[in-house]
Every structure is written in structure tokens, then in C-alpha cells.
Amino acid sequence: MRNVLLIISYTLRESFARKVFIFFFGISCFSLIITGLIFGLADTESILNSFFRSTENLSGNIVMMIEFTIVSPLASLGLLLSIFSASSFIPVLLEKGNIDLFLSKPLSRPQLILGKYFGGLLVVFINIAFLVLGIWIIISWKFSYWNPDFLWTIATITFTFAVLYSLIVFFGIITRGSLLGMMTAYFIFIILSPLLHAFVEQFSGFIKNGMIKKVAEILYYIIPKTSELMGKINLDIAQGKGIADFQPVISSFLFLILMLLFSIFLFQKKDF
Amino acid sequence: MAMNSIEIRGLTKIYSSGIRKKTVQALVDLTLLIERGIIFGLLGPNGAGKTTLVKILLGITFPSAGDAKILNEEISNYHVKTKVGYLPENHRYPPYLTGGEVLRFFGRLSGVSGIHLEKKIDELLELVKLSNWKKAKVKTYSKGMMQRLGLAQALINDPELIFLDEPTDGVDPLGRKEIREILVELKNKSKTIFLNSHLLSEVELISDRVGILNKGRLIREGTVTELTEKKEEYVIKLEAGSGEDFLKALNFSRVKEDSYFVRVSDTFELNKLIDRIRTHGIVIKEIIKQKASLEEMFISLITEAEKEERK
Numbered sequence: 001m002r003n004v005l006l007i008i009s010y011t012l013r014e015s016f017a018r019k020v021f022i023f024f025f026g027i028s029c030f031s032l033i034i035t036g037l038i039f040g041l042a043d044t045e046s047i048l049n050s051f052f053r054s055t056e057n058l059s060g061n062i063v064m065m066i067e068f069t070i071v072s073p074l075a076s077l078g079l080l081l082s083i084f085s086a087s088s089f090i091p092v093l094l095e096k097g098n099i100d101l102f103l104s105k106p107l108s109r110p111q112l113i114l115g116k117y118f119g120g121l122l123v124v125f126i127n128i129a130f131l132v133l134g135i136w137i138i139i140s141w142k143f144s145y146w147n148p149d150f151l152w153t154i155a156t157i158t159f160t161f162a163v164l165y166s167l168i169v170f171f172g173i174i175t176r177g178s179l180l181g182m183m184t185a186y187f188i189f190i191i192l193s194p195l196l197h198a199f200v201e202q203f204s205g206f207i208k209n210g211m212i213k214k215v216a217e218i219l220y221y222i223i224p225k226t227s228e229l230m231g232k233i234n235l236d237i238a239q240g241k242g243i244a245d246f247q248p249v250i251s252s253f254l255f256l257i258l259m260l261l262f263s264i265f266l267f268q269k270k271d272f
Numbered sequence: 273m274a275m276n277s278i279e280i281r282g283l284t285k286i287y288s289s290g291i292r293k294k295t296v297q298a299l300v301d302l303t304l305l306i307e308r309g310i311i312f313g314l315l316g317p318n319g320a321g322k323t324t325l326v327k328i329l330l331g332i333t334f335p336s337a338g339d340a341k342i343l344n345e346e347i348s349n350y351h352v353k354t355k356v357g358y359l360p361e362n363h364r365y366p367p368y369l370t371g372g373e374v375l376r377f378f379g380r381l382s383g384v385s386g387i388h389l390e391k392k393i394d395e396l397l398e399l400v401k402l403s404n405w406k407k408a409k410v411k412t413y414s415k416g417m418m419q420r421l422g423l424a425q426a427l428i429n430d431p432e433l434i435f436l437d438e439p440t441d442g443v444d445p446l447g448r449k450e451i452r453e454i455l456v457e458l459k460n461k462s463k464t465i466f467l468n469s470h471l472l473s474e475v476e477l478i479s480d481r482v483g484i485l486n487k488g489r490l491i492r493e494g495t496v497t498e499l500t501e502k503k504e505e506y507v508i509k510l511e512a513g514s515g516e517d518f519l520k521a522l523n524f525s526r527v528k529e530d531s532y533f534v535r536v537s538d539t540f541e542l543n544k545l546i547d548r549i550r551t552h553g554i555v556i557k558e559i560i561k562q563k564a565s566l567e568e569m570f571i572s573l574i575t576e577a578e579k580e581e582r583k
Contacts, residue, residue, distance in 0.1 A: 003381065006377075006380055013366075013368075013369075017368035097360055097361075098363075098364045100327065100330075100332050100358070100360040101425075103330065103331060104330045104331075104332065104353060104356070104358035105353055105378065105381040105382055106350055106381075106383055107381060108350055269334070271287075271327075271332075271334055272332050272333060
């Protein structure tokens, strides 16, 4: 455990030395300042009253929707930046002259990989938490409505990154490079997951070809469901409704575990 | 019987690469025992398998066959590495860390912590003459400074066994001498040092035993004296001006004033020659057994091995 914690702290230090995380942090700060300025200047209460004749509950939902509307695109951008930055953690570790040093120390290979994995995760968690918490404080303070459920979005966004990061670690170990892992993660996050989700939810009835239908369904269950995690599940949790369907969470979590196990298995056997 | 720091039995490493799985034998059935408390120098041309051997002993690469122990533990047991130090060839430290931070991080990874670690960091930076650079980022270090920091890193956990891969690479002559002195000092503290180096003169100066590796095979192993000794070749020094004509008649060749070279088939023949010289009233001042330099011996061994291979 001590070794894993050491590698986590080292990864944290490594990430602070990288400009992408500072850029992410800068965007978060800038977003918080802009949000603060807008909501500081606007007379939001009269807007709410005139448009919605708000009851307490209705204004609560609206506040949450405002928070979510601001956080959602920023979190997606943050996730894209995090994937970009974290994708090089493993390839840098595996560079000649660097990996030799780590493996010559009294720590096991799984400890090294898990340390790097959780280190990357912690960095993203800190960044996301800073952004979400900041926006939540500004808006809740402005509307005098405090909905702690919204903070669960920190967990959902971090979990989404955790799933994609396991894939990046896996490809990082196989290729010793960052490109394939990064591209695959982007492909799943931006294209494949939303497409498969839309297919299963809306279009599967229109497809007549049984073979295509079957392949799409199998793919849907295998590929991590980042679209649902960042969309419906995130929104439901933020509203305090809880998770209606655990399937996307469980199947994505299983994907994460499998990717990590494969990564450790491959890393255990690799010569450096 | 002396305890061994390293025990290698029948170690073989085959690398395969590409779609056709083209294989390269990096180590072939290598067996070697290295006693505790000595400096062992491993020599060999590029690609001989020196680094592969060290990497297998440290669990960085896995053997294809055979087994090995370090400090009496199987190499698969990573806990033994708390007592091992390693300076890899072309090591890379994170450029954003300072020299002190590098030592602190790798010290912690090696199981050292607290005040003891801080004391050790200062002590080692002093030893490798980098005390003034403790707070400087390693990206500002020169190649020689990086090597010295690497040496400090290898010693941070006060190891019993130290692997050094080209430790003086990029270090100036004075720095090399200092590193040699550190290594001898470590040996005097009963540490075992496994030295991989291209610099034969350096290995010759400090190693107690030397192994020569060529194409994955250990072709010679022994003390520097054993390896460099020329069989039955002597220089005989005489009292000034005595017996020159007599020695020439016996096929001695003159190498210097009053010094003559002779090659004999065995010690018995040498004794017979000495008797003849002595009965002739010539005074012998010194008989010196001839030695080759490690470099001469190395080149001749590798050339011989290559000739054998071509046959």
C-alpha cells in the first residue's frame, strides 16, 4: 500500500509539471470567474419569478439545471483534456532508463501500474472537484438554494474518466505510446458510445438486418457507456433521483476491471 | 567458504521479435558465482549481453531458462531489492525534480524514510560532490552530474549489492578517479559491486574478479592477475654488464639494458636456464613474469572467439 501511495504522489507531482493540467486548471478558474461575474451582475431572482412563478421546488430544479448546463460542457472539455494529458503517464513510465529504475526498486509490477492508475485518477478528480464545487458554490449562493446532490456529478465524471483511463493504460502498456489509447478513448467518448446508446434506445426498431442488430447490441454491452454516464445518469444523480438503471454503471465498471487486469497481466510478463 | 552475493545457473535469454519471431540469443547457458564483498567487472563488446544479465538479475527482464539468486534470494522475490542498488545505463530522472527530490523519491521507494533518509541524502550529495546542487532541477545538470546523482541514487538505501552500468560514462577523468575511490571504499565496507563497463583500464584498476562476455557466453572469468598473466614468459634482470654474450647465445632477447626476455615451455625449463646462467657466474637481480594488459587480453580473447565461430 505504501508503494502505491508513493507512486500516486509521484504521479501527482508529474502532472503538476505538465502544462495541460495547468491549462485545465486555468480554464476552470476562468469559468468560475465568468460564472461569478454573470451571476453577480444579473438579477436572477426576478428572472426566475417572472418566468416560472417559482415555488421552492421549481426554483430548486431550475438552479440545478443552470448548474448542470454550465458544468456539463466544461466537464466534457475537462475530460477531453484529461485524456490527452493522462495518456502519456504510462508511456513516460515505460521509457528506457526510467522503467529500469522503478523495476529495480522493491515494489511489485501491479503496485507500479495501480499507483500510476490511481495517481492519474486523483489528478482528474482534483480538477473536476474544483470546477464542480466552484460552480455549485457560486450558483447556490446566488439563488440561496443548496442542493448537495449536485456534487455527485464529481463522482460520475471521475468514474467516466476512470473507465476511459483503464483503456489508455492498457494500450499504453501494449504500444508503449500514447496515441492509440488516446484515440480509442476519444472515439468511444465522442462517437461510439453516443451512437450505440442512440441505437439501442431509439433506432434498433428501425433496423431490419438481424445480424447488424445483434453486433450493435453486443458492442453496446461491451463498450463502456460514457454517453449514459455523462448524460442521463449524471443528471438523475444531480437531481437526487438516484440511478434508475444500474446496467451502464455495472457494465462500464466491469470493463474497467477487465482492462486493469489485462494491463497488469501484460505488464507482469513484459521485458524491459 | 565465502558466501555468494550472486549465483547464476544456466541462465539463457532469447529475444524474439517481429511477425516471423526472429530470435536473438542474448545469454547462453551462463553460470557464474560472485562472492560477497568484491568488485566484479563484467566486460564485453557491445551487444554481448552485459545489460541483459543485469536486467535479469534485477527482475527488469525475465530469463528464458535457468535461474539466479541475489543475496541468497530468488530473483523473482522483489523484496530482496531493499538491499540492492542500481545505476542503469542512460538513466532518466524526471527533469522537474531537484537532485534532492530525486534521492528522496527513490529512497522512499527503496524503503528508507524519515530523518535517516534526509541525513543519507545530504551525506550522499556530499560524497558525489553535488551538495550545492541539491535544490537545482535535474534538467540543469550536466551529463557528468547526472551520473554522479545516479550513483548517489544507487547508494541511497545503503545496499549490500550494487549494480553499476557504465558508471563513469560522461564523467571527466578527475570525476572518474573519485568514483573509483568511492567504489573501493564501498568494497572495504564489504559491499559487493557488479560493474559493467567498456573502460577496460578502469575495470582493471579496481576489480577483484573479471568476467568476459561475448555473444551471450561467458568466455573467461577470474582475477585480473589470472586473466592477464602470460604463460611462461619472463624478463630476467642481471647485474650491470654481466653475461650479455652468453644470454644471446641462449636465445634470450634484450628488452632493455641488462634486461632479457625469454619464453620457456614450463617452469622446469626455466629452472634449468637459471641454473646454467648461475653456473656461468652471472648474477640475477630479478625474474619478472610477464603480464598482458587487460585490454590486450580482451582483444585477443574476442578475436579468438570470433575465429572459432567462423570455423
